[in-house]
Amino acid sequence: MFKNALLLVTVILIFSNSVYAAPPFCSSNNEIFLKATLEPQDGRIVGYERVLYKNDDALPQNRIYLRLFLNQFRNSETLLSTGLVTAKQLGSLFSGPADWGRIEVKKVVVQGTDMTNALQMASDQNKNLTPGAWAFLDLVSPLPPDQDITIEIDFVTQLPAGLFGNDFEHQLFVAAFWYPQLCSAADFQNQKQSPLSTWQNYAGYDVEFVVPKDYTLAASAIQTDSAIVDDQLHYRFKDPCLREMAVVTSPNLRAEEREFQYEDMPPVTIRLIYADALQKDNSAILKALENLLKYYGLWYAPYPKSTFSVVHLPHSTALAPAAFPGLGIIGSASQERFGQESLIPRVILHGGLNYWQQLITLHFANTGWIEEGLNLYSQTRLLIAAYGYLPYTKTYLDFQNVAINWKQHSVPVDPRDRLMAELDHIDELSDEGKITFYEENKRRDIIKSALLFWTLENIVGDQPFSIALRDFVRNSLYNRCALEEFISLLTNQHDLDPRLASLFDEILIQGGTSDFKVSHIFSRDLQEQGFWKNGKEWEYRNETTDQVYNRITLEHMGSVHLPVDVVVTMENGETMEWIWDGYHKVKIFEFEHATAVRKVEIDPNHKILIDLDRVNNSLYRKKNIWSALKWTSMWMFWVQHYFEVVASIS
Amino acid sequence: MTVKNALSKGFDLVSRHIKMIPLIYAVNFTLTLLLAIPFFINLYDKIGNRVIRDDMLNGFDSSWWMHFDPQHILASFRPGLLNGIIPLFDNFEMVLTGDFNFYGFWMLLFGLVWLVLSSFLNGGVLGLFTDEKRSFSVSRFFSNAGFYFHHFFALMFTALIVFFLFYKFVQPLLLTLFDQFTTDWSPETLRLLLHSIAFSIVLFLVYFINMIFDYAKIIIVVEKKDSSWMSIWLGIKFIFAHFGRAMGLYLLIAAIAALTTLIFGLILSFSKDQFFLVLIAVILQQLFIVVKIGIRLLFYGSQLSLYSSLHAPERKMKRL
Numbered sequence: 001m002f003k004n005a006l007l008l009v010t011v012i013l014i015f016s017n018s019v020y021a022a023p024p025f026c027s028s029n030n031e032i033f034l035k036a037t038l039e040p041q042d043g044r045i046v047g048y049e050r051v052l053y054k055n056d057d058a059l060p061q062n063r064i065y066l067r068l069f070l071n072q073f074r075n076s077e078t079l080l081s082t083g084l085v086t087a088k089q090l091g092s093l094f095s096g097p098a099d100w101g102r103i104e105v106k107k108v109v110v111q112g113t114d115m116t117n118a119l120q121m122a123s124d125q126n127k128n129l130t131p132g133a134w135a136f137l138d139l140v141s142p143l144p145p146d147q148d149i150t151i152e153i154d155f156v157t158q159l160p161a162g163l164f165g166n167d168f169e170h171q172l173f174v175a176a177f178w179y180p181q182l183c184s185a186a187d188f189q190n191q192k193q194s195p196l197s198t199w200q201n202y203a204g205y206d207v208e209f210v211v212p213k214d215y216t217l218a219a220s221a222i223q224t225d226s227a228i229v230d231d232q233l234h235y236r237f238k239d240p241c242l243r244e245m246a247v248v249t250s251p252n253l254r255a256e257e258r259e260f261q262y263e264d265m266p267p268v269t270i271r272l273i274y275a276d277a278l279q280k281d282n283s284a285i286l287k288a289l290e291n292l293l294k295y296y297g298l299w300y301a302p303y304p305k306s307t308f309s310v311v312h313l314p315h316s317t318a319l320a321p322a323a324f325p326g327l328g329i330i331g332s333a334s335q336e337r338f339g340q341e342s343l344i345p346r347v348i349l350h351g352g353l354n355y356w357q358q359l360i361t362l363h364f365a366n367t368g369w370i371e372e373g374l375n376l377y378s379q380t381r382l383l384i385a386a387y388g389y390l391p392y393t394k395t396y397l398d399f400q401n402v403a404i405n406w407k408q409h410s411v412p413v414d415p416r417d418r419l420m421a422e423l424d425h426i427d428e429l430s431d432e433g434k435i436t437f438y439e440e441n442k443r444r445d446i447i448k449s450a451l452l453f454w455t456l457e458n459i460v461g462d463q464p465f466s467i468a469l470r471d472f473v474r475n476s477l478y479n480r481c482a483l484e485e486f487i488s489l490l491t492n493q494h495d496l497d498p499r500l501a502s503l504f505d506e507i508l509i510q511g512g513t514s515d516f517k518v519s520h521i522f523s524r525d526l527q528e529q530g531f532w533k534n535g536k537e538w539e540y541r542n543e544t545t546d547q548v549y550n551r552i553t554l555e556h557m558g559s560v561h562l563p564v565d566v567v568v569t570m571e572n573g574e575t576m577e578w579i580w581d582g583y584h585k586v587k588i589f590e591f592e593h594a595t596a597v598r599k600v601e602i603d604p605n606h607k608i609l610i611d612l613d614r615v616n617n618s619l620y621r622k623k624n625i626w627s628a629l630k631w632t633s634m635w636m637f638w639v640q641h642y643f644e645v646v647a648s649i650s
Numbered sequence: 651m652t653v654k655n656a657l658s659k660g661f662d663l664v665s666r667h668i669k670m671i672p673l674i675y676a677v678n679f680t681l682t683l684l685l686a687i688p689f690f691i692n693l694y695d696k697i698g699n700r701v702i703r704d705d706m707l708n709g710f711d712s713s714w715w716m717h718f719d720p721q722h723i724l725a726s727f728r729p730g731l732l733n734g735i736i737p738l739f740d741n742f743e744m745v746l747t748g749d750f751n752f753y754g755f756w757m758l759l760f761g762l763v764w765l766v767l768s769s770f771l772n773g774g775v776l777g778l779f780t781d782e783k784r785s786f787s788v789s790r791f792f793s794n795a796g797f798y799f800h801h802f803f804a805l806m807f808t809a810l811i812v813f814f815l816f817y818k819f820v821q822p823l824l825l826t827l828f829d830q831f832t833t834d835w836s837p838e839t840l841r842l843l844l845h846s847i848a849f850s851i852v853l854f855l856v857y858f859i860n861m862i863f864d865y866a867k868i869i870i871v872v873e874k875k876d877s878s879w880m881s882i883w884l885g886i887k888f889i890f891a892h893f894g895r896a897m898g899l900y901l902l903i904a905a906i907a908a909l910t911t912l913i914f915g916l917i918l919s920f921s922k923d924q925f926f927l928v929l930i931a932v933i934l935q936q937l938f939i940v941v942k943i944g945i946r947l948l949f950y951g952s953q954l955s956l957y958s959s960l961h962a963p964e965r966k967m968k969r970l
Contacts, residue, residue: 619700636682645742
């Protein structure tokens with residue numbers, strides 16, 4: 001705890017003199033106007049979209065593309081349906097064709113000319129794209145660079161039941177990627193490489209969203225107005241820089257707001273939309289979101305918008321919160337190896353996604369590191385700084401998501417350990433015998449990159465790393481950012497081992513791993529053997545000296561080369577510290593000393609969090625029974641009682 | 651006879667045959683030891699020479715647990731073992747959920763072995779309890795155990811089938827029934843309340859089934875019945891004829907057992923980060939197991955007293 005407090009104080013000191021300048025204005029190319037009406041009885045949205053589309057390429061554009069994301073869920077055979085979730089999960093989401101989602105483009109007008117008949121569906125030879133998920137229009141005349149055109153689209157969107165948390169039975173409608181999104185040919189080519197990615201460029205949005213008058217609505221954009229007209233509630237949103245107009249609405253939701261103000265950061269209204277049944281959590285959630293805005297504001301960049309919206313939905317909903325850019329959805333708690341995932345980490349995780357997605361964006365494949373990895377890293381960092389280690393929570397009598405969660409305070413859990421545990425299963429197959437895209441992405445890009453951030457911070461040091469990350473985030477506001485920029489910032493500012501700069505590439509792209517091990521310790525008394533002259537005579541001596549010969553064998557079983565600390569503790573309490581470059585697979589240290597080696601530890605301060613097995617990083621020369629004996633005796637008591645319980649029902 | 655008198659008679663019977671408790675305890679301990687030896691060897695092999703042993707001796711290391719890949723008997727290793735109440739509540743949860751396989755195959759297998767052993771031992775217990783004229787002796791205990799074993803084994807086997815069907819069909823049906831009154835959108839307090847009511851009914855039914863088989867055993871010993879299934883039927887008849895007293899007695903002893911467990915659980919909740927504290931905990935734990943066995947005998951003794959006092963006059967009346 002002392003270390004955590006120190007970290008907090010240090011970071012606050014570093015940033016306390018920062019001037020929170022107003023965020024730079026978004027340099028978006030497109031201006032989007034949307035007018036949409038929700039028809040709850042059919043679970044669909046009828047919409048009109050007008051886009052002022054600007055060619056930001058260096059060359060003239062002959063063709064523009066429309067991404068119709070929800071057509072990825074037109075049936076159970078589509079690429080996204082089979083790739084994002086496993087078949088088992090899919091079965092629980094869709095009960096039949098009536099539940100599938102789609103976007104139908106009814107009319108397209110370009111510069112006042114009806115071009116509906118010219119709209120064609122895109123496909124690719126590698127079948128990386130779901131048919132119907134992309135459409136294109138060949139323009140009558142090429143669009144020169146920096147020139148813009150106006151495109152108007154009438155569309156009808158059928159929201160998919162189940163997916164994204166849509167629950168028509170309880171009149172809960174979750175709309176994400178629900179309107180046609182205009183893209184360039186370059187965007188289309190990139191999307192083909194990463195068909196499941198849910199990227200979106202920033203744009204200026206002006207949206208009118210109409211719902212029945214008793215509905216509460218949460219959106220990723222800044223709300224400017226609302227009024228009841230003809231028995232319907234008209235919401236108006238204007239956001240100069242938004243990635244995605246995500247909406248959650250229901251008559252069964254309520255809203256609570258809290259003003260956030262910390263030092264000279266811009267004020268933010270935290271808007272929590274919640275189901276009635278979950279009202280008791282509001283206070284804890286709002287407090288956690290205040291912490292998020294405060295710490296992330298100090299560490300990275302103050303939240304730039306006036307509203308921060310988060311939705312708290314019941315357990316059975318919110319399947320894919322990450323798919324909602326700019327609108328944090330706190331959904332189901334997962335039962336993990338180390339107990340129930342508690343509310344606060346979930347709030348910070350999903351609120352964090354909201355934060356990051358409102359600030360920076362990325363492009364396509366191999367970039368899960370920045371949104372998800374950075375989010376997971378910052379989540380664990382915030383948890384440690386603001387809450388310390390959370391207790392292990394075991395769930396009892398779980399049935400249909402009703403359960404008793406018992407916090408076991410005697411077992412505090414470092415949130416980083418949860419991430420490290422995932423590393424063990426990095427190559428495990430799913431129930432269906434394959435790693436789904438989602439799982440692979442989660443493990444490789446998200447978990448590994450979060451741990452990589454931690455490892456780099458531990459090696460470089462809290463302060464330099466925090467400053468580099470802060471500068472990177474502030475430089476990248478509202479822009480696509482790249483890993484190379486961060487690495488370059490880090491290496492330019494600090495005397496970083498060049499091998500560390502390639503860590504992201506080795507671990508995330510090449511799938512490298514790291515696992516250090518102390519495999520053997522050998523010590524024996526040094527013998528003095530030989531013939532010594534004693535006067536005129538030679539005599540044979542075989543005597544023990546006061547020196548001990550020690551040999552330590554270290555192994556590195558991974559493919560990533562990292563310098564690592566090695567600490568050797570001798571029987572007399574003396575310690576020796578070395579740095580092993582970690583380059584060779586096996587390293588043997590031999591030395592003589594007054595006493596034998598007691599124990600050897602690699603990376604004793606747990607800096608390298610990407611180590612697959614931290615336990616084998618240490619070894620005692622002699623075994624000791626006490627720890628195993630203590631736990632066996634405790635376990636025996638439980639078994640004896642178990643027998644008595646069994647006997648009572650015999 | 652009142653419930654109070656039956657309980658008092660039960661205490662009297664247990665105290666007169668108190669020597670049975672160490673005997674049953676010894677069997678319980680020995681069987682546990684058979685499991686504990688491979689458990690210890692496995693754990694010792696994993697942490698005996700790693701630095702993690704220092705953390706595990708003073709408390710618990712979550713980072714180790716995260717990477718720990720338990721196999722076989724070690725599958726039941728968990729941080730809650732160090733707590734006072736949690737291991738006991740873990741077992742209680744199994745009674746409510748019926749998930750006796752939760753801690754792996756070996757625990758289930760040894761649980762079944764213990765069932766057979768306790769069926770054998772129960773014969774000795776009830777045989778000696780009914781023979782009020784003579785005091786305890788090991789030879790007579792085992793003689794009775796052997797004499798009634800085939801009946802008690804048949805009853806145990808039948809109970810297993812009944813409980814299997816109960817946990818497979820009745821318990822899920824009950825929980826689903828209560829679950830229908832709420833959804834994820836209902837207030838959590840209401841959902842928890844209905845959840846608790848559903849599990850309370852499950853517990854009551856488990857007790858009720860237990861009680862039937864307890865009286866079936868008593869009837870076999872007291873009435874010298876040859877048919878185990880007939881004794882189950884007679885047990886049901888007896889319970890319904892004297893429902894208030896039979897159920898009242900059972901629930902009273904169950905409450906004593908719950909209270910005892912809670913008291914020991916709370917006492918055992920102290921930190922076990924030093925050797926002498928671990929030693930004190932082990933002594934208290936073993937004392938609790940002895941008391942728990944005593945309470946199980948109290949069930950038999952009290953129910954036997956109740957049955958004898960209520961059924962003997964009925965038999966007399968029938969003869970007249």
